[in-house]
Amino acid sequence: MIRDDLKQALVGAMKAGDQPRRDTIRLIQAAIKNRDIELRGSANPPEDDVLVTEVLQKMVKQRRESIEMYEKGGRAELAAAEAAEVAVIEDFLPKQMSDAEIAATVDAIVAETGAAGLKDMGRVMALLKERHAGQVDMSKASQAVKARLS
Secondary structure, eight states, X not given: OHXXXXXXXXXXXXXXXXXHHHHHHHHHHHHHHHHHHHHTTOSSOOOHHHHHHHHXXXXXXXXXXXXXXXXXXXXXXXXXXXXXXXXHHHTTSOOOOOHHHHHHHHHHHHHHHTOOSGGGHHHHHHHHHHXXXXXXXXXXXXXXXXXXXX
C-alpha cells in the first residue's frame, strides 16, 4: 500500500537527515488525512490506494501550476522548490502510461464501446477512468480521446 511506503520513506528521510524530502512526505500525509476526513461517513469511499493516488495526482497538478506561475514571475528559486516537491511526490505515484500506451488503450476502448463521435466521449472517458485511474493523466487522456473521436 502507498500509505505504508510513505511511512517507511518518512522514517528513512528522518534517519538520513533529508529535510526537504521529510517535509514533502509530511505534506502528503496531511493531504491524505484531510481527504480521509472529507470522506468520513461517505457511503462508498474509494479504495485506499485509489484515494491516495488521487491526492498525489492533485498535489502534482497544483505544484506544476505553481511552477509555471513562479517562472512567469521570475521566481526561479520558488519554482525549483516546487519542482523538488513534485519529484518526491511522483516517487509514490504508480508508473504512468506513455502517450503511445494511452493511444492504444483509447483505441481499444473506442473499439469496445463502438464510439463514433464526440457525443460518445463521456462513455469512453468513464471506462478509461474506471480501468486506469492511477496510471493515466486524465488531461492527456481527454486530448487523446477527443483526437481519436473527431
